[in-house]
Amino acid sequence: MIAPVRHAQLDSEATAKTVQALIARHRNQPGALLPLLHAVQDTFGHVPADAVAQIARGLNLSRAEVHGVITYYHHFRSEPAGRHVVQVCRAEACQACGADALIDAAERLLGCGLHTTRHAAAVTLEPVYCLGLCAASPALMVDGAPHARVTVAALERIVAQLEIQA
Secondary structure, eight states: OOOOOTTOOOOHHHHHHHHHHHHHHHTTSTTTHHHHHHHHHHHHSSOOHHHHHHHHHHHTOOHHHHHHHHHHSTTOOSSOOOSEEEEEEOSHHHHHTTHHHHHHHHHHHHTOOTTEEETTTTEEEEEESOOSOGGGOSOEEETTEEEOSOOHHHHHHHHHHSOOOO
């Protein structure tokens, strides 16, 4: 397994070599594009722009096809995320139980809007469209850890535990 290189500055030659190794690992599986994009993002923390053409060539796709998949799925990032990632569920059950109030509070507490990274790359706020915690709505995920039945007060406690500087 290739170790994640999140938040590191990589030169384009090192990036290309790593992406090529990931392409070789995934190219022969059916529907290789999505697993490959996940592997690239798991490795770099995002899908680097200079990897799109390389992925397209490696899978015999157009750059537009690869770019279209990256931009269609909210999970994929074109830029590195912050050290902490706060994801608020926007699915129907969570919306019905107060997700909009959580988003408003998260934007205020974190000092950034959805799809943005703030505080010297310390935190990224993202919407997600189902964490599978519908019976315990509203839900959010912080750095991969799910939180259910989240109130604004609970969100304030969660954010206070993050190491971010205003």
